[in-house]
Amino acid sequence: MRGTADRVLTPQTVEQIREIVLDETARARGVSVVGSGHSYTSLVTPAGRTLIDLSGYxxxxxxxxxxxxxxxxxxxxxxxxxxxxxxxxxxxxxxxxxxxxxxxxxxxxxxxxxxxxxxxxxxxxxxxxxxxxxxxxxxxxxxxxxxxxxxxxxxxxxxxxxxxxxxxxGHTLRKVVRRRPLEEVLARLEEFREVHFGGFWWYPHTSQTMVWTAAPTDEPPTSSRGPRSALLAALCNNSCPPPVAGVAHHIAARAAGRAGTQDMRCDEALLHHLPPPVQGTEYSVPFSRAADAIRALVKTVREGGLRISAPVDVRFTAADSAWLSPSRQSSTCHIGVTYPVSRRRPEAWAGPLRTVDSLLWEFEGRPHWAKVHFRTGEQLASRYPQWDRFQELRRAWDPDGVFLGSYLRNLFEH
Ligand SMILES: Cc1cc2nc3c(=O)[nH]c(=O)nc-3n(C[C@H](O)[C@H](O)[C@H](O)COP(=O)(O)OP(=O)(O)OC[C@H]3O[C@@H](n4cnc5c(N)ncnc54)[C@H](O)[C@@H]3O)c2cc1C
Missing domain, CATH: 3.30.465.10 (Uridine Diphospho-n-acetylenolpyruvylglucosamine Reductase; domain 3)
Structure with missing residues (x-):
């Protein structure tokens, strides 16, 4: 979220929300709705606008x-x-x-x-x-x-x-985590089409990954989260500055081999412990191009063209139907790269994430709407066959662009 809102309102009823939406001053300056504010992009640009915070609804x-x-x-x-x-x-x-x-x-x-x-x-x-x-x-x-x-x-x-x-x-998932060589994982990436849940982290500066899968089990959840979960959390949080990342990742990748098996409530099994504060970019590339896209990313890191420290997050989604879904009509592999935000170099993330963006765009990637990308509305329109249909719906429901902040205006009114 960027900028300071004209006012932040926390309505608790539908009538209160309607009063805000129909208020002439609010409409003239624009209205945005904010959730929990976890998006890295400036989807909510409140500068001068009325911000609706629905935490009371x-x-x-x-x-x-x-x-x-x-x-x-x-x-x-x-x-x-x-x-x-x-x-x-x-x-x-x-x-x-x-x-x-x-x-x-x-x-x-x-x-x-x-x-x-x-x-x-x-x-x-x-x-x-x-x-x-x-x-x-x-x-x-x-x-x-x-x-x-x-x-x-x-x-x-x-x-x-x-x-x-x-x-x-409601059900329990058995989560299994183990270390596997990157090349083996990429050579057998097709296996991920069959898992219930799963993905892997690649540790930059190593040839190792930590692969996790989760599948339903009739066993009850393991009573405590235990040391294995704590270890997993620590490994995912491994976001050292690039100069020490090589050593840290070797240690982390070796330790991942002992991470093991755990039965957990289904929603808890799928949570990961990500390192704040970070900036991140994520692209969804067609499953069929995923192994090549990841190999290209690895090559760029190894040749020194990209200095990243946090583990690269790889997950998968089936084809879906939403007009603006990055997984629309194509089973996709999500490739996520994060970069720590430091007070000393607040913009240091921009260069590396731009490199990732350029690279994954070439593999027919679609960027995550909530994460950093460097694409124009025109470029994105070319990746979404139903873009114009969405635009028609948007103009029909909001002809004056009341809900269109500056970031979205740049995207949709190019
Ligand atoms: C640490 C971290 C981990 C993440 N993990 C994942 C992940 O595993 N998978 C993934 O795909 N994404 C992930 N994300 C991205 C995250 O899911 C999105 O940023 C999501 O939009 C955040 O929800 P929010 O409630 O914070 O919404 P906000 O960031 O506050 O808003 C997002 C958008 O929703 C709109 N909006 C919110 N509420 C309403 C409403 N009631 N009516 C109309 N519009 C509304 C806002 O205007 C804005 O455009 C992650 C982000 C972080 C920071």
Whole structure:
């Protein structure tokens, strides 16, 4: 989030949200909605605008164990939703690496989980209630042609009020972590198409990866998180400055070999412990091009063209249907690179992440909407066949661009 808002309002009811959306002064300067503020890009640019913070508009509206759905208010965190669902023996089908996001914020940016068998979190939305710029509340369901536009919207269609998600029965996942040589993993990347959940981290400066997979088990969760989890967390947090990263990664990669097996509640098994504060870029490339894309990245690092320290995160998602999903109609491999933000060199991340962006763009990549990228709207439009259709929907629902902050204006009105 960049800049200072004219005012930040925390409505608690639909009527209060409507008052803000229809307020003449707010409309003239623009209105943005913020979730938990976890996006690295400036999707929410509040400078001079009215910022709607929906942290007071949260909670589970209804869990329906017959239809296996849950309706939840937009400002609810995924963490809170998971806890409530678990208490009722239910769960979301998939889960991103963190659970601090609001449900609406995660869906807005096509947040993905770690399953090659499932689409992004947006794909699990079966209906949405959205307040558009005219104050009208529209309910969009799977039977409406707009549903694939509403699934991934970057905040520019209106205020999402509630989302209904498809659910699965609550379950335990057995998570297995082991060290494997990078070349072997890349040569057998196809195996990841078959796992329930999984991915790997490549430790730059080594030829080693830490591969993790998770699959349902009938065993109950292991009672304590235990030292193996703590070790895993430490390894993922391994974000030393580049000069010492080589040694640190060798130690980390060796230790990963002992990380082992653990049974965990499904949502907890899919969480990873990522190192703040960082900046990060992430590209979704077609699965068929993933091994070559990763090899190109490795080559650039080895030849000294890219100095990165944190483990490179690789995960997979099935093809999905949202017009603006980076996984639209193509099973994808997500390749994520993070860079520490230091007070001494606050912009040091820009060069390395630009290198990653240039490289992965060449592999038909689509950047993550919430992470750093260096692409123009025109370039992105060429990667999204339904771009114009989304633009039509956006203009129909928000003809005056009330919800279009400067970042989104650059993207959509090029
Ligand atoms: C440490 C870390 C780990 C992450 N892990 C993953 C991961 O595993 N997979 C992945 O794909 N992504 C991941 N992300 C990205 C993250 O999921 C997205 O940035 C997500 O959008 C954050 O949600 P938020 O609630 O913070 O939304 P914000 O960042 O606050 O907002 C995101 C967008 O949603 C819009 N928005 C929010 N609420 C509403 C609403 N009610 N109505 C209309 N628009 C709304 C905003 O206007 C904005 O455009 C990660 C990010 C971090 C920082």
């Amino acid at each position: 949260r909670g589970l509206v209804e869990a329906d164990p017959v239809n296996m759905t849950a309706t939840v208010r937009a400002g609810t965190s995924i963490h809170a939703l998971n806890r409530q669902l678990a208490a009722e023996g239910l769960a979301l089908p998939n889960q991103s690496a963190i659970d601090e996001q609001t449900v609406a914020g995660a869906v807005a940016t096509a947040t993905h989980g770690s399953s090659p068998r499932q689409g992004t979190l947006s794909e699990h939305v079966v209906s949405a209630r959205v307040m558009t710029a005219d104050g009208q509340v529209r309910t969009i369901t799977r039977d409406d042609p707009e549903i694939d536009g509403v699934r991934v919207h970057l905040g520019c269609l209106g205020v999402v009020l509630d989302l209904t998600f498809a659910l699965v029965p």
